[in-house]
Amino acid sequence: MNALQIRNLSVSYGDTRVVDTVSINVVRGESFALVGESGSGKSTVLKAVAGLAPQWTGEISVFGQPRSKGIDRAFASRGQMVFQDPYGSLHPRQTVDATLSEPLAIHGLGGQDARVQEIMAAVGLDRRFRFRLPHQLSGGQRQRVAIARALMLEPKLLLLDEPTSALDVSVQAEILNLLKRLRREKGLSYLLVTHDLPVVSFLCDRLAVMREGKIVETNTVDALKRGRMTNDYSRELIEKSALTTSA
Template sequence: MSAISLKNLDISYGTTKVVQGVNIEVAEGESFALVGESGSGKSTVLKAIAGLAPDWTGEISLLGAPRGHKVDHDFATRCQMVFQDPYGSLHPRKSVDTVLSEPLMIHGLGNRNARVIDMLAAVGLDQRFRFRFPHQMSGGQRQRVAIARALMLEPKVMLLDEPTSALDVSVQAEILNLLKRLRREQGLTYLMVTHNLPVVSFMCDRMAVMNKGRVVEIAPATALHDGSFTDPYTQTLYAASGGNPKYKETL
């Protein structure tokens, strides 16, 4: 069974169709990347899956269950999203404790104190951060909180929209290593949007290359080491990266 299945997916904003005919299958436990230039439609695909871009046609399935166009509380327990900007994705007037407790309250889950403490530990933050506000934390710490929030309902699928692009390079490595560890420990499936090919090489098993709203090629991440791409646009992206891009693990 696929963790994520997209079939003939078209997505529009008003009268403008921005994604056309996307077909992707992501296996359970896989880390899959959507890559391409800005405006290629890759983040829009994540938003449609998450329910943030409701004007779509085709089929979206998560863990064998079809995704409808309406708000689906059960969907939130299966799939969560981490956004690009750790400065904008957290409410400035809510403490970390409130941010992490809210999903549990909405879904009627108990044992909140222990769950919050355990999740902070899982993302590498101790209890000192529990009652801090976003302005009292660094960008990397905020993104750790955002990841913790996404994991509070124990989903099996994570949508990652450029989760490190707003961070300093040294902090990027820490967050990528954290995501890699969490995937291994919790059996997560990742669908990651990025324009950074070294991140794909470090984090992902396969990649789909998007250009002007369409998937032009699906390839294993190992192609980033040997350049075995077939589509001219993908070959151009690969050449622009300098060839054989690598992201060095630092932790």
């Protein structure tokens, strides 16, 4: 079964179509990347799946269940999103404990104390951080809280929107290693949005390259590493990424 299936997804803002008939499959247990330059539409695909861009046409299903438009309580237990900015995505006046307990309270689930402690340990957060506020945490610690919050309802699909781009380079590797470990230990599937091809090479199995709202190529990460992408624009992205990395 596919963790995520998207068929002919189109999203418009007013008269501007930003995603145009996009189709992808994310196999259960797979880590799949959407890559492209800013404005290519990759983040909008993620928002449509998460219910944050409800004006879309096409088909979206998560573990075989059709995705309705907008916020869907049933989706919350199957898929969750981790945002790019760990500070902006956390309530500034909520402690870590309150942030992690909230999803359980909304869904009427008990055992909050044990679950909070379990997830904090899973993402490498010491229990002394439990009653701290976001401004009392480092960027890496805040992103661990965001990942922990996404895992509270035990979803099997995580939507990752540039999860390391707002972090210091020294912290990025820690978060990427954490995501890789969580995927293995919890049997997670990932849909990752990024412009960072080294991140894709480290974390993903396959990728789709987007340009001006369309997918121009879908290929394996092995093809990316070996320089065997087939589309001219894909190869151009790889060249730009190599120049940026070496600069």
